[in-house]
Amino acid sequence: MREKVGFRLTELNLADLKRVPVPLPSLSEQHHIVTYLDNLQAKIDALKQLQAETRAELDSLLPSILDKAFKGELV
Numbered sequence: 001m002r003e004k005v006g007f008r009l010t011e012l013n014l015a016d017l018k019r020v021p022v023p024l025p026s027l028s029e030q031h032h033i034v035t036y037l038d039n040l041q042a043k044i045d046a047l048k049q050l051q052a053e054t055r056a057e058l059d060s061l062l063p064s065i066l067d068k069a070f071k072g073e074l075v
Helices: 014-019 027-071
Strands: none
Touching: none
16 A cells, blocks of 8 residues: 655645655666667657658649649649
C-alpha cells in the first residue's frame, strides 16, 4: 500500500521537498530511455522533413491542377 502524501502550497518548503522520495530508474535504464528517445526524435525529424517535401510538391502541383480543371482538361 502506498503512503498518501498531501500538503497545502503555503506549507511547502525545501526541508519538506528533501524528504519526498523520488524513485529513479537505474543509470543503465536511464541511458536506455535516452537512447530510445533520441532514436524516436530522429524518426520524428525525418518524418517532418518528408512531410515538408511532400507539402512543397503538392503546393507546386496545385496551380497546374487548378489550371487544367478550369480548362476542362482533367480526365
